[in-house]
Amino acid sequence: MSHLLQLDAFWRYDFLGRALLAACLMGLGCGLLSPLIVLRRLSFSADGLAHASLGGLALGIVLLNTGLTPTLGGYLVSFVFTCLVAVAIAFFSGGNRLQSDTAVGACYVAAFALGVLLLSMHQGFSAHLDQFLFGSILAVEPLECGLLAALAGAVALFCFLQWRWLGQWTFDEELARASGVPASALRYGLIVLIAATVILSVKVVGVLLVTSMLILPGAIGTLSARRLSAIVACSVGAALGSCLLGIVASNASNIPPGPAMVLVAFGAFVTAYWLRSRRDRRAHRAPQSSPS
Amino acid sequence: MSNASDGISPRCAARWGETELLVMHRPDCPLLIVEKLTLDLSGRRILEDLNLAVQRGEFLGLIGPNGGGKTSLLRVLLGLLPPTAGKVRWAHAPGVSSRIGYVPQRAEADKNYPLAAREIVKQGVPGAWPLWGARRREAGRRADELLASVGLAEQARTPFVWLSGGQQRRLLLARALMSQPQALLLDEPTAGVDAQGQEQVCGILRELSRQGIAVILVSHDIPLITAHADRIACLSVRLHWHGAAQALDSRTVNALYRCELDRYQLFSQREPDHVQPHACNSPHP
DSSP: OHHHHHHTTTHHHHHHHHHHHHHHHHHHHHHHHHHHEEEOOOOHHHHHHHHHHHHHHHHHHHHHTTTTTHHHHHHHHHHHHHHHHHHHHHHHHHHHHHGGHHHHHHHHHHHHHHHHHHHTTTTTTTHHHHHHHHOOGGGOOOHHHHHHHHHHHHHHHHHHHTTTHHHHHHHHHHHHTTTTTHHHHHHHHHHHHHHHHHHHTTTHHHHHHHHHHHHHHHHHHHOOOOSSSHHHHHHHHHHHHHHHHHHHHHHHOOOEEEEEEEEHHHHHHHHHHHHHHHHHHHHHSSTTTTTO | OOOOTTTOHHHHHTTTTHHHHHHHHHHHHOSSHHHHHHETTTEEEEEEEEEEOOOOOOOOEOOOOOOSHHHHHHHTTTSEEEEEEEEEEEETTTTTTOEEEOSSSSSSOOOTTBBBHHHHHTTTTTTSOOOOOOOOHHHHHHHHHHHHHHHHTGGGTTGGGGGHHHHHHHHHHHHHHHTSSEEEEESSSSTTHHHHHHHHHHHHHHHHHHTOEEEEEEOOOOHHHHHHHSSSEESSEEEEEEEEGOOOOOHHHHHTTTTOOHHHHHHHHSSGGGGGGGGGGOOOO
């Protein structure tokens, strides 16, 4: 079995080991953030920030003139740019003039277009655009592994320190504020962590596919459990499992790792949905559980 | 029309907030003082020159027409809206919970929110860090007690969104009580609740009031409020009237709602033993 899956390759080749580590670290971060995104209905905002990060990465490449491979400076420029897009979304959706999803749609398309425009100014643009859109996990370097580890630690710390406040905030923002929960700080904290996650996940799954890793694990968790701790545990398990299975399948079958991870996660999501439907049908048949 | 400052000694009011010890040792000091409160939202006057005082253990009913500013007043009292002018002062006594419980009209959670009823009640425990060991077990035990007290023990594992509107409001009441608040603010908690549920909720509120928790209840259900509240405040941007529940007459209510309302219907719930089922229904002026 091990021979068939070519697991020994992950220990033999450094680049494969780094790819596996990067995928797991990304899975941990996405698995922790995803339930909050799903429960707070921020899926479209997360998608928008993922697309907007392309504009930031391109801006970093142009400003720092580093070629088509992002550096630490490039990641920082992209992070600031993505946060500015989030501020722009908050500005346009404030004041009761626009719905937030309209503001997200307007801003992320503009940022994405800026990214494509800036990248097109570089030679070899079309050959390298794919690596931004769909990732190039085998090209992950130790710097990116380190940054992903720091990010996973920051996300875990954020979730631990704000655990019960996050639970209240996902249920009802105004009720949480009335109970003394700093809802605005939690929202901004979550947005900053999402921005950092999408930027650092560009090499692992790309800006188009990272959205799925921010939504599917949380959706699996919310379909599978009724307690926040269990939801987050399911989400982290689903994200890590999808990343591991996806990258092993990719290595064994010579298929692109990013899409493989996403499709594994989607398979788990469909299974979780089917199991939930079955449980709900049973619960509704029981007189105690049905809504009166 | 009564003066809202009645019952507050000038010395007590003057020294309010200067020292917590003074507040604690003066039981006649109100828990809440609202002074000349004015609130404007989007250029519209919502509340104007409002003066109000609430004592510990007092049950205050807040009535008034739609758009009269009742919910906005609760939001100002909770610190969710900053007043345009005036002051809101809560007493904070050492060793006594300074928390304010809040039961909104409805929860914002969408129809797919997965958490079970018991988990929602446990969210009422103040603090940010996870609960471990004995504190976690204690929170679970208290959540079960509160669920039983609002008649939802059997629904503990049911997702919140599967509960009916009335059950959800009772659950939110249980959630608010998890923090052992010194005051409880409720925004139409009996709307959509059946007669038995209304009596149950009001019975709980009366008991809380007896335990020293101040209760501020917003409702359109005037018979219910007159039956259970100690005092009633009639609010329509300005405070039109406030005083003892027994002193509220149909003329005042008619003027407030600009409608006719039978005085018998107003006070038909005064004696809990003679509650008429129809009297629990809102008069919908």
